[in-house]
Amino acid sequence: MTTYQRVATACRMAAVAAVGAAVWTGLRHEWILAAVLAYGSGWLVVLGGLCHRVHLVDQTRHEQARRAANTDPATLSAPLPCCSFWRHSGGAVHGRDCTRPPDARFVRDGLPLDDAETAAFDAITAHALKEL
Incomplete structure (x- = not known):
């Protein structure tokens, strides 16, 4: 067990x-002491939860x-380029010859491209391919 677990x-x-002491003092009609014990037990639960969270974060980092x-x-390598446009845009944009699924290629801000945006994209792609 780690220190935080303990x-x-x-x-x-x-x-x-x-809580047990608060119940016992509450049965003896010591309301102020019962309230203080119940309040303290709440803080102890919070502190225990925080310590457990620190333990989990520490365990994850390890x-x-x-x-x-x-x-x-030696086994780590960059991902293989999926298209020529991806190679020259640093992975930010994909071209028509991309091997990725269409949903991943032609979506901008979560919405599919309309006709005007597709035409603009094709013009950029054609211009970039001419420079190759």
């Missing part, structure tokens, strides 16, 4: 004990570092 578990156990250390740099 603190989270201790906070949760203390919160359960504080896993990412472990995976990064185990990858072989």
Whole structure:
């Protein structure tokens, strides 16, 4: 167990004990003490949750570092270009000869291109291909 796990578990156990004490003092008509214990138990639950979250973030970072250390740099490579226009635009724009699915190629801002936009795109593509 990590330190954060221990603190989270201790906070949760203390919160359960504080709720039990609040119930016991409430049955004895010590309302102020019962309210203070119940309020404190709420903060203990919050603190335990925060510690648990820090533990999960720490665990995720360790896993990412472990995976990064185990990858072989020789096997890592850039994605293969799907079309000539993608190669010359740095991956920002795709041309008509693109091998990706049509939905991924001809969509701008989540909407399909209309006729005017398609004509403008074709003109840009033709001009870029002439420069090759």
